[in-house]
Amino acid sequence: MTAIISLKSVTKRYVRGKQPIEVLHRLDMEVEQGEFLSLMGPSGSGKTTLLNLIAGLDHPTDGEVLVAGERIDRLSGTALSRWRARHIGFVFQFYNLLPVLTAQQNVEIPLLLTDLSSAQRKNSARVALELVGLEDRATHKPNELSGGQLQRVSIARALVSDPTLLVCDEPTGDLDRESAGEILKLLQMLHREHGKTLLMVTHDPIAADYASRTLHLDKGSLVVAPLKSVA
DSSP, rough: EEEEEEEEEEEEEEEEEEEEEEEEEEEEEEEEOEEEEEEOOOTTTSSSHHHHHHHTSSSEEEEEETTEEEEGGGHHHHHHHHHHHHHHHEETTTTTOOOTTTTHHHHHHGGGSSSSSHHHHHHHHHHHHTTTEEEEEEEOGGGGSSSHHHHHHHHHHTTTOOSSEEEETTTTSOOOOOHHHHHHHHHHHHHHHHHEEEEEEEEEEHTTSSEEEEEEEETTTTEOOOOOOOO
């Protein structure tokens, strides 16, 4: 298998007042293409920081971050924005949908910066909504959808540009257990049946069980959990 993510000796420090705070410490990590990886750890362990580095939302203080064949720690500004648009699909805890737009229009948003025609954007959004089981809700606005449906729209938006990597930050944190289970089954289906590479931060061990591998962060260092067999 090919590593789609490779981190080498990655350190991330912030300065709070005059005090340097080291969030990640000389971290090495690889994720294979087509893997579904969950990241767990207590608050302050560095999970979101690590996710942001891999997604190109932040830069390491030291070390190398290679994602989809690109040293993204060397990119900045416009180049990094273009890289994210090509390679990263984001799924957030609180959906981040625009309330005045329909589900289909929300899904189309990542395509507005492409050269696709309006008809092509609409068709791509329709296909993405079908994939998450919401083709019959395309014309509904967010206030007409349940929490689980809102997250499905968010996942369709993340998928619509066919990104290299889906980055999910607590994707079930705002959902009841039944809706959370449906979303996790959807993510698992995208991994198993469509070969998507997923990286998910979660506090929930039940959610982590849907992934094929779990890494635990503690005080900025990784503890590798045993590889689970997935039926």
